[in-house]
Amino acid sequence: MTLFKDPGFNFNGLLALGSSGYGAGEVGEVLTAVNTINKAGLSAQTYTETFRKLGDQLMAAPQGSRPGAQTTRFRALRAAQYYAQALFFVLGSDSPGIEEQLYKAGRGAWDKFCGLCDPAPVTAHIPYGRTPLPVWFFRPDDSGRRRPTVILTNGSDGQNVDMWTYGVPAALDRGWNALVYDGPGQGQLLFVDQVVFTPRWETVVTPLVDWLSARSDVDTGKIALTGLSMAGDLAPRAAVFERRIAALVAMPGVLSPWLGFPPEIREILTPDKEKTNNIWNKEVVPELPPSAAATMKKRIEPFSVPAMLAARQGKMFTDFYTPATLIKSLDITDVVGRIKMPTLVLDYAYEQFYPGQPRQMFDKLTAPKDYVKLTAATGAQLHCSPMAPQQHCEVVFDWLQETLPRG
Template sequence: MTKASSDRVATPTRRGALAGLATGAGAALLASAPTASALVPAGARGAGASIPSSPTAAASPTPGAMQLFTDPALNFAALLALGGAGFGSSEVGEVLTAVNAINAAGADQQTFTAEFRRWGDRLTATATRHPQTRRFRSLRAAQYYDQALFFVLGSDTPGDEEELYLAGRRSWDEFARLCTPAAITDRVRYEGETSLPVWFFRPDASGRARPTVILTNGSDGQNVDMWTYGVSAALARGWNALVYDGPGQGQLLFVDQVVFTPRWERVVSLLVDWLERRSDVDEGRIALTGLSMGGDLAPRAAAFERRIAALAAMPGTLSPWLGFPPELRSIVTPDKAETNRIWNEEVVPELSQEEAGAIKKRVEPFSIPAMLAARQGRIFTDFWTPAQRIMALDITRVVGRIKCPTLVLDYDDEQFYPGQPRAFYELLRAPKDYELLTAATGAQLHCSPMAPQQHCEVVFDWLEDTLGRGRRP
């Protein structure tokens, strides 16, 4: 980019766009900056496109009791936590008590992180000899640690990120161990010394071959989200469910330091291999779902892995890169040095603390240097490299290769991928269905945070209609 072309985008405009930047798979826009109010929301737990949202959108998609925080990012995260109560992954009273404490302390990323961390610590420290109580306390603790983890890079203790992840992981592992039957855990060799942790849930230990769903998370969701958005529903219908961490997720990101790959079929094919070695898996009925940015990853895998019998994209996503504001995308050119000069000299100095926290979180799954800098309270200096990795996730040209039946979800007031699910659906050449979850039933917003039970009903009704029922336990 020449100096003249870079000058066409004024720094204040970039700053205004950054105020609307979202941060990933389970939280919303960090839009508390004054300039954010006029922006169309973009990005978040996966990132979306800067396209006008549904014409049915109300002035506020979270009116009344749905408005727990005035900051949309904190509000969206809290709604996700609250929505999990229907599956036991939170408690309404616990979440609302935490919300009240955060608001009383002055709601921001610091107080949000600290309060939800306290709730995770409180539940794990409470001794009980009753396995069922310990099981669900562990699940709720995993949820609350996840909430704290999401905003820790914008808090006063960003260096606690790995520690918070591991606390949530221990709680999740304890929950999985206490399930009946216990989840089967393993590590599937991926590349070199890297392996994918997997958790295989079964309705019972009979060994009967059952339909199985592989649940794919988004850009920064944790395993507890997969319980809420699939495992519980699968078990109730007599299906097996496989949860995993892929590159850029969970264990592989926070501990092994492996970033996202655009070749997600390499990940899913290994999981299918693992499943096919099990006698309790009906290998002709293996389904794949993708939540949030997983709605980009899972379709990419299904386009090349022919053993997938059905696919659900939740929502269908073509290009995570479009979730970044156009003013920020415009600074990226083939010239790495010029791109990074603009980033460091024109963009970074104008970032507020909230904006910096947002972009640190959004970029860390694509850049280990960015993640390590963020943990030290600094912002990364190389924007060009992670931008290339994010752009490489564009699946527009491969959607037409998908052969299996596909369900595409969309949401009223979709603030992270507006317009992309319908465009995704139009590109499909396979048998396909499109489902819009609406504000009329409280299922609006990205991934229906207030209505995960409705969300699962739609997805698993469709899976049963497509692949048949599992035998109930």
């Protein structure tokens, strides 16, 4: 299961490889890129450069042929994956300033793919504060039939293409609609509009439910909400307050994203902003090796525009207190017991970021609930089962269909 010796790069490589099951990657392309990167010497630079070039190649016409619509469509989907791979590590590369450009390349590939779907997803911009939420509403067909609908919520560093891998085709194949969206701290709202995460995710989901409820092709009594990765915190938070959600899936269950950070980083945060930032700038930052510095820039940027802009200039952010306080405010330990709708909590063997939290969430739930742990016995281990998204979707959608049966 080892593509790269570094576990961070390896996890992302496995995500790209696993996405091939839904056409959002190609085994040969990914493994060839892995070999190229390892041969050149694994680094953020070689990783970003290799996957960006692969995305560029797929967005161009293949040599010696005139591609049909389906070929163009799926080449664009794979390009979206490879641009996302490059985007993930660009802040640690020699060209961190191309981050927004890389995001737009991936978004362009995603939009091209969507435009060639049949039927193409309905697109809209749903009001949210000063910055509307872009949405893509996928339907099995354009018959207008009322169907159960799942709202797919991304995590803190995923892209739209990940929502394809973790839900859209699985929903469509089962006769469900699927809504993909960028919320604050994600996609367009982060990289272009510069809007960071909010701890009040119900303010994001409620406008989505309003929009869906106004559609004649949505069964308003069967709207489900899923949350992947850190959205295993966001989606349950929204479900506490948005009671029109009929079923909830946390993938995995997350009570406190702050606990996903190393203890030596968490202990820096004190109630005093000046003291906290002095420790960060004078004691921590000078000792950070380049790889750890790049990781911190990436993990903090969805919570701090100044941190993102500094990282794009190759600099480390100086205000640790503000984003750390925001991340800490995402804790839902005290409210999760108020969830009323049936809830599925997923867990994973060797969960890297939130070990123990899925079970803790499950124990706190008072609503009808189920707990499923995906394991190494079938290659579904690690955070979000990167090697087994098809198994992942089977578990989620079998549960959803049983919980919200059609008819």
